[in-house]
Amino acid sequence: GQQVMQIPQYQHVQEGEDFTTYCNSSTTLSNIQWYKQRPGGHPVFLIQLVKSGEVKKQKRLTFQFGEAKKNSSLHITATQTTDVGTYFCAVPSYNTDKLIFGTGTRLQVFP
Amino acid sequence: DAEITQSPRHKITETGRQVTLACHQTWNHNNMFWYRQDLGHGLRLIHYSYGVHDTNKGEVSDGYSVSRSNTEDLPLTLESAASSQTSVYFCASAPGRASGYTFGSGTRLTVV
Numbered sequence: 001g002q003q004v005m006q007i008p009q010y011q012h013v014q015e016g017e018d019f020t021t022y023c024n025s026s027t028t029l030s031n032i033q034w035y036k037q038r039p040g041g042h043p044v045f046l047i048q049l050v051k052s053g054e055v056k057k058q059k060r061l062t063f064q065f066g067e068a069k070k071n072s073s074l075h076i077t078a079t080q081t082t083d084v085g086t087y088f089c090a091v092p093s094y095n096t097d098k099l100i101f102g103t104g105t106r107l108q109v110f111p
Numbered sequence: 112d113a114e115i116t117q118s119p120r121h122k123i124t125e126t127g128r129q130v131t132l133a134c135h136q137t138w139n140h141n142n143m144f145w146y147r148q149d150l151g152h153g154l155r156l157i158h159y160s161y162g163v164h165d166t167n168k169g170e171v172s173d174g175y176s177v178s179r180s181n182t183e184d185l186p187l188t189l190e191s192a193a194s195s196q197t198s199v200y201f202c203a204s205a206p207g208r209a210s211g212y213t214f215g216s217g218t219r220l221t222v223v
Binding site: 033 | 159212
């Protein structure tokens with residue numbers, strides 16, 4: 001079946017350091033979404049990428065969709081304690097449009 | 112402001128009891144979803160609906176049911192609660208099939 005791998009599982013960084021999480025699919029994707037979940041909270045939609053090689057920025061967050069549309073990355077520049085949480089990618093299920101969520105990358109930022 | 116609300120926020124129930132978790136959205140979204148979140152498994156889809164009277168099974172639907180009698184509500188029923196159904200349950204809605212989801216705040220269910 002379709003698999004969505006997200007790495008790393010955990011990342012601890014010092015405040016001010018950069019952070020990157022990667023999402024890899026076994027199949028070509030029509031689009032990919034990214035969500036953030038704060039500890040004890042609910043997932044919040046961040047962005048959707050649709051085009052091959054697309055790069056979108058939201059302040060210190062940079063999202064990229066691979067040229068082959070099988071992978072994506074989320075990069076945070078100069079992390080802050082407010083960036084703490086789990087970042088999920090989500091992709092449409094093959095032959096349907098239900099979202100399959102990656103297992104997430106949990107980010108911890110030390111001041 | 113439009114919102115999506117889940118109730119209750121916390122629930123403790125006994126094995127074998129029927130439990131219903133409520134989800135209500137005022138976004139007028141056609142698409143609604145139920146996920147459960149467990150450590151090590153991420154978010155897994157239980158049931159979903161693309162409109163009134165439409166319901167579909169997700170990847171972990173056994174032991175759960177939903178009904179969609181109006182646009183706003185998609186209640187999730189556990190027919191006979193089991194300890195394996197102890198989890199955090201999230202409801203979500205979306206305006207279209209390729210749209211970002213808006214999640215509710217979740218219901219933490221404990222089955223004892």
